[in-house]
Amino acid sequence: MPAMAPDKTLIVIVGPTGIGKTALAISLARQFSTEIISADSRQFFREMEIGTAKPSAAELTAAHHHFINSHSIQTFFSTGDFELQAIDLINHLFRKHELLVMVGGSGLYIDAVCNGLDELPETDLNIREKLNQQLATEGLEPIKRQLSVADPEYYQKVDQANPQRLIRGLEFYLSTGKKLSTHFTNNKKIRPFNIIKIGLNINRAELYNRINHRVDKMMEAGLLDEVKSLQPFRKYNALNTVGYAELFSHLDGEMTLTAAVDQIKQNTRRFAKRQLTWFRRDNSITWFEPGQDNAVISYIIEKKD
Incomplete structure (x- = not known):
């Protein structure tokens, strides 16, 4: 810079x-x-x-x-x-x-x-695809429930009406076993x-x-x-x-x-x-x-x- x-x-x-x-x-x-x-x-x-x-x-x-x-x-x-x-x-x-x-x-x-x-570690794009499919078939609520348990800190801060950000948080957790909230x-x-x-x-x-x-x-x-x-x-x-x-x-x-x-x-x-x-x-x-x-x-x- x-x-x-x-x-x-x-x-x-x-x-x-x-x-x-x-x-x-x-x-x-x-x-x-x-x-x-x-x-x-x-x-x-x-x-x-x-x-x-x-x-x-x-x-x-x-x-x-x-x-x-x-x-x-x-x-x-x-x-x-x-x-x-x-x-x-x-x-x-x-x-x-x-x-x-x-x-x-x-x-x-x-x-x-x-x-x-x-700098965030790479995530599994297959997991993202599965979550997008879940969103399409089941709606947002199951993803919200999973994320609220996996990373409650991120869940409380994120726009809970925004699927992209909710999926990002859950995708990160499922890919790395770590909370996205700890990386901000x-x-x-x-x-x-x-x-x-x-x-x-x-x-x-x-x-x-x-x-x-x-x-x-x-x-x-x-x-x-x-x-x-x-x-x-x-x-x-x-x-x-x-x-x-x-x-x-x-x-x-x-x-x-x-x-x-x-x-x-x-x-x-x-x-x-x-x-x-x-x-x-x-x-x-x-x-x-x-x-x-x-x-x-x-x-x-x-x-x-």
Whole structure:
């Protein structure tokens, strides 16, 4: 990795879904005349628009974003791929900026950039194929049960609606006899730039109200039509996620639309709870409430000086 001046700083904004991370990221990007790197694993995919709560056209215009609509759902894009591409981009952007902003709620992707991922031993591709076949014939629940027993730590942290990541954890355990959770950030990589981590959170009742309201707004914006348009691609793992999986079940006649929307809200609230569990283990995060932009800016300036 090329040498870099120690005064370069990466601002990392984390927190649960629906908390207002995008608004804060744009506020900071405008304040410091810099660019934003998205670390939201669902917003990479250009076909998934409404259900991933991507920044609006106005927000994308307000600040230059990277890794929004950067990949197709038909492309496999792993955490390791993101680490390599994001670090290359950061090195490039630091040539013209003293400070960059990274924002997202995907803990694995945040950790990949801040701490690096361990080199993992190879796994048995035959096991992966068998697990994919099991997914196709039996659904996700048996895989979730197996993983929760084999590697409960990874199971608690992973997006439990994402078959690709669940299968990855179980595949690793069945191939190596070891837990995938023990291989994340055991040997922290030293990055040639400073990192300041900002967390956003509010009381649970208000957060859950925000989540419920945002799901309603997604439905009003046409999420059901978006999911209908993606039915030919539903085999791709990127679509086996909250907001899409429930509406596919509705379109299959398995539940009413009202029940599907209620399930989206419930699953999103559960996801937010897991996100907070993940981020709260990181003592280097300084927490603020949404709307405290000036306090965050003052804190960053103080930490940089």
